[in-house]
Amino acid sequence: ETGVTQTPRHLVMGMTNKKSLKCEQHLGHNAMYWYKQSAKKPLELMFVYNFKEQTENNSVPSRFSPECPNSSHLFLHLHTLQPEDSALYLCASSLTSGETQYFGPGTRLLVL
Amino acid sequence: GQQVMQIPQYQHVQEGEDFTTYCNSSTTLSNIQWYKQRPGGHPVFLIQLVKSGEVKKQKRLTFQFGEAKKNSSLHITATQTTDVGTYFCAGREGTYKYIFGTGTRLKVLA
Numbered sequence: 001e002t003g004v005t006q007t008p009r010h011l012v013m014g015m016t017n018k019k020s021l022k023c024e025q026h027l028g029h030n031a032m033y034w035y036k037q038s039a040k041k042p043l044e045l046m047f048v049y050n051f052k053e054q055t056e057n058n059s060v061p062s063r064f065s066p067e068c069p070n071s072s073h074l075f076l077h078l079h080t081l082q083p084e085d086s087a088l089y090l091c092a093s094s095l096t097s098g099e100t101q102y103f104g105p106g107t108r109l110l111v112l
Numbered sequence: 113g114q115q116v117m118q119i120p121q122y123q124h125v126q127e128g129e130d131f132t133t134y135c136n137s138s139t140t141l142s143n144i145q146w147y148k149q150r151p152g153g154h155p156v157f158l159i160q161l162v163k164s165g166e167v168k169k170q171k172r173l174t175f176q177f178g179e180a181k182k183n184s185s186l187h188i189t190a191t192q193t194t195d196v197g198t199y200f201c202a203g204r205e206g207t208y209k210y211i212f213g214t215g216t217r218l219k220v221l222a
Binding site: 031033035041042043044045048050055056058090092097098100101102103104105106 | 116145153154155156157160200202204206207208209210211212213214215
């Protein structure tokens with residue numbers, strides 16, 4: 001499945017680094033999402049964008065900063081992360097918000 | 113806020129045995145979706161249920177939405193090793209988002 005792609009697939013960063021995760025969807029969808037998946041926790045919704053407008057910020061710390069320049073691309077900018085932020089970060093898209101979501105392969109992030 | 117719990121958390125079955133996972137919401141859901149995540153993979157959409165009491169089948173998988181639209185179940189008949197993975201339900205909250213359940217991790221022993 002190549003409908004939703006994410007880069008990088010793996011990332012190791014120090015707590016003082018700045019990095020960005022990228023998500024791209026080729027499905028013509030208008031809604032995009034960031035999720036965090038940690039061990040022993042359910043999928044946690046972080047942000048929702050619908051037609052490039054942010055419609056949901058699920059009380060995410062400001063060290064995570066999303067950017068949606070167009071309906072096909074979504075970024076998650078990371079700075080001064082904590083070790084507990086280590087997780088699998090999944091991007092998803094849907095035709096419009098609230099519809100069936102198609103997930104990317106995820107970026108596995110390790111914060112040292 | 114809305115909470116969606118799934119039981120059991122883990123299930124090991126012998127190949128050929130049946131398997132059921134249950135999803136319970138603290139609030140009434142407008143609809144519910146089910147996803148499967150293979151080990152090392154990402155969630156993949158399986159099905160959506162909308163109507164009260166709705167039952168849908170996909171080959172060996174049977175999905176049911178409760179009458180009160182607060183619970184749902186997924187039943188797999190005669191499990192196969194390809195059924196291994198974590199099964200998530202996701203209940204719709206408002207317009208923009210789904211709340212994912214805690215997931216049930218299924219292992220099938222050959």
